[in-house]
Amino acid sequence: MCGFGNGNDALIPRVGVITDIRTETPDVKTFRVVSPEGGKLFEHMPGQCAMVCVPGVGEGMFSITSSPTQREYQEFSIKRCGVLTDMLHSLSPGDEITVRGPYGNHFPVEDALKGKNLLFVAGGIGLAPLRSVINYVLDNRADYGSVDIVYGARSADDLVRLDEIREVWAKAPGVGVHLTIDREQEGWDGHVGFVPAFLGELGFDADRTALVCGPPVMIKFVLSTLGEMGFGKEQVYTTLELRMKCGIGKCGRCNIGSKYVCRDGPVFRFDEIDELPDEY
Amino acid sequence: MMGGIYGISKDRLEKLFSALAAERELYLPVMSGGKVNFSVWEEGEDVRLDVTKTAKSPKDAFFPQFETLYTCRTEEGKLKIDPEELCRREFVVFGMRACDAAGLRVLDRVFLSEPVDTFYAARRELGTIVSIACGEPEESCFCRAFGIDAASPDADVAAWFSGERLLLKPQTEKGTRLISSLSEYLTEADGAEAAIEEEQAKIRAITEKLPYSLLSLEGWGSGETKRKFDSPLWEKLYRPCLACGTCTFVCPTCQCYDIKDYKTKNGVQRYRCWDSCMYSDFTLMAGGNNRTTQLQRFRQRFMHKLVYFPENNEGTFSCVGCGRCVDSCPSSLNIVKVIKAFSKDGGDE
Numbered sequence A: 001m002c003g004f005g006n007g008n009d010a011l012i013p014r015v016g017v018i019t020d021i022r023t024e025t026p027d028v029k030t031f032r033v034v035s036p037e038g039g040k041l042f043e044h045m046p047g048q049c050a051m052v053c054v055p056g057v058g059e060g061m062f063s064i065t066s067s068p069t070q071r072e073y074q075e076f077s078i079k080r081c082g083v084l085t086d087m088l089h090s091l092s093p094g095d096e097i098t099v100r101g102p103y104g105n106h107f108p109v110e111d112a113l114k115g116k117n118l119l120f121v122a123g124g125i126g127l128a129p130l131r132s133v134i135n136y137v138l139d140n141r142a143d144y145g146s147v148d149i150v151y152g153a154r155s156a157d158d159l160v161r162l163d164e165i166r167e168v169w170a171k172a173p174g175v176g177v178h179l180t181i182d183r184e185q186e187g188w189d190g191h192v193g194f195v196p197a198f199l200g201e202l203g204f205d206a207d208r209t210a211l212v213c214g215p216p217v218m219i220k221f222v223l224s225t226l227g228e229m230g231f232g233k234e235q236v237y238t239t240l241e242l243r244m245k246c247g248i249g250k251c252g253r254c255n256i257g258s259k260y261v262c263r264d265g266p267v268f269r270f271d272e273i274d275e276l277p278d279e280y
Numbered sequence B: 001m002m003g004g005i006y007g008i009s010k011d012r013l014e015k016l017f018s019a020l021a022a023e024r025e026l027y028l029p030v031m032s033g034g035k036v037n038f039s040v041w042e043e044g045e046d047v048r049l050d051v052t053k054t055a056k057s058p059k060d061a062f063f064p065q066f067e068t069l070y071t072c073r074t075e076e077g078k079l080k081i082d083p084e085e086l087c088r089r090e091f092v093v094f095g096m097r098a099c100d101a102a103g104l105r106v107l108d109r110v111f112l113s114e115p116v117d118t119f120y121a122a123r124r125e126l127g128t129i130v131s132i133a134c135g136e137p138e139e140s141c142f143c144r145a146f147g148i149d150a151a152s153p154d155a156d157v158a159a160w161f162s163g164e165r166l167l168l169k170p171q172t173e174k175g176t177r178l179i180s181s182l183s184e185y186l187t188e189a190d191g192a193e194a195a196i197e198e199e200q201a202k203i204r205a206i207t208e209k210l211p212y213s214l215l216s217l218e219g220w221g222s223g224e225t226k227r228k229f230d231s232p233l234w235e236k237l238y239r240p241c242l243a244c245g246t247c248t249f250v251c252p253t254c255q256c257y258d259i260k261d262y263k264t265k266n267g268v269q270r271y272r273c274w275d276s277c278m279y280s281d282f283t284l285m286a287g288g289n290n291r292t293t294q295l296q297r298f299r300q301r302f303m304h305k306l307v308y309f310p311e312n313n314e315g316t317f318s319c320v321g322c323g324r325c326v327d328s329c330p331s332s333l334n335i336v337k338v339i340k341a342f343s344k345d346g347g348d349e
């Protein structure tokens, strides 16, 4: 009667089946999700997020960590830190959840990043959104310049997707992988130290575009290191994380200034972030 | 037929309501528990069309305080999602005011923009609005400051009290259909233009003189974020705020909502309910909170209405000057105080 089909509302999720769970670190697991009929739940772009829900427990926003070039499934890397994420960590392959999305904007892989030399800087679970971009770039290698990945975590055990990093990324042509951990650890012969300092030691030409994700303190120091190297704010992208409910710019929760982070973000350039009131 | 004027004498309104309610749900301002609010009308209720302002705005009729979005249940070990059916019944909201109708236009900008909120859209499509011009505007009204004319409300059917009659004028196709369905109760009142104009002139003369009518919105709107956000005035303004959220619940334009679970024996219902940016847990996260003080939350409510919303909506403010927050705040805080405080010194200090 009113011309709208039922159930096509953006707030109504679909059922997702977990087909694989891998333990990445003591508190991060990666969940592979498909639709009950098989195949991906939806198409997405690198940097976009989705609302994952265990009915009766809770719902939360998570970056889609798999690349759109992955045709079969979507993946979420989820850190255990509360009611919903505890429950997700207790699930097994075959279990069902609900998913709605994709939400938000994405890293500009089709325009602003094309042909550029790329510098990825990630800390801890902050690799999740960047992993999608990195695999997208590697699968469309000819479209981009050099790729450098600087990634750090508290300990070697806290580095997410270490196998993929070593076996795939480190072996890809024109890709430099630079890992670091916060403190000395037995069996680790790589770099030791915080990401911002490591980045300074490595020293990159400011002809690159940087994509930075991680804890707020890390982002702050990385930004100042990049500034010292001559990077302008318009050369640096990151994602913002705020409490979210609807994911579509209507419930008001993630509003900062005239932006809704769920809809206008989560990806922002630093010069855009400077325009926002200081409330993120 | 559209544009014609129809009349009904006040003492026949009860009959009109019965006829309306027989075919569809009818919302009317009704006295209950010492307060007048819109609710679904039943025979014998104390209808108060004489009261200018209901305590809560009538937004519930389109954006209910609670509504189920879908239910999740398990069937043979498989998860099933049953979306809640969209509204399918026609309804009439009778006795809205010009500010309430303008408030709905603000909600339209939120809920009808892509991606459309289908729950709201269905109600918008099926609801017919009858708005009454405000014969007795209240002291706290300042719709005029937002360019809203209390004498000619935006609605499917606009109405004016004139002597012992209520005059009705359909302004949309929906309104015309409603009026046609009521022909039995209405008389054509083609000569009534003059009566309406007279009533309008009377109303405008009053609204011009209301205490807050000359409130100036200069300095608010698009592009004012930096100047207003950092003003030291917020520090003084927010202090009495109890964070009770009353201002957001009575407001016709407040849109914020939460989505929650409710376990039933047939599954888990996901429902949405009104929420308030004034609450301390509104932005709380596992790793922190981006608004830890009431100053920040208080500022957010007014910055959103007077700067951020206009920035996204061609200058339209997310306040319609209904004055409900003026009437209901236990600490006598309100948007008028905020606007006035800034207009005194521009907010820069």
Ligand SMILES: Cc1cc2nc3c(=O)[nH]c(=O)nc-3n(C[C@H](O)[C@H](O)[C@H](O)COP(=O)(O)OP(=O)(O)OC[C@H]3O[C@@H](n4cnc5c(N)ncnc54)[C@H](O)[C@@H]3O)c2cc1C
Binding pocket: A049, A058, A059, A060, A061, A062, A063, A064, A077, A078, A079, A080, A081, A082, A083, A084, A085, A086, A125, A128, A129, A240, A241, A242, A243, A244, A266, B284, B285, B286, B287
């Ligand atoms: C755009 C975006 C992308 C994200 N991507 C990831 C990711 O890839 N991997 C990952 O592990 N986490 C990610 N998060 C954080 C994740 O949403 C929260 O950790 C999760 O919701 C916590 O839920 P909980 O019930 O376990 O925690 P609780 O603390 O028990 O949750 C209580 C409430 O707070 C909300 N909440 C708590 N923490 C956050 C938070 N940090 N952000 C938003 N809402 C929160 C929850 O939704 C819930 O309503 C992302 C958040 C956002 C906004």
Ligand code: SF4
Binding pocket: B240, B241, B242, B243, B244, B245, B246, B247, B248, B278, B328, B329, B330, B331, B332, B333, B334
């Ligand atoms: S401004 Fe007034 S009504 Fe609003 S939350 Fe504060 S005390 Fe409550």
Ligand code: SF4
Binding pocket: B247, B250, B251, B252, B253, B254, B305, B318, B319, B320, B321, B322, B323, B324, B325, B326, B335
């Ligand atoms: S902010 Fe106050 S005056 Fe403005 S629309 Fe809301 S309740 Fe009415």
Ligand code: FES
Binding pocket: A243, A244, A245, A246, A247, A248, A249, A250, A251, A252, A253, A254, A255, A260, A261, A262, A263
């Ligand atoms: S999560 Fe609802 S507006 Fe962003």
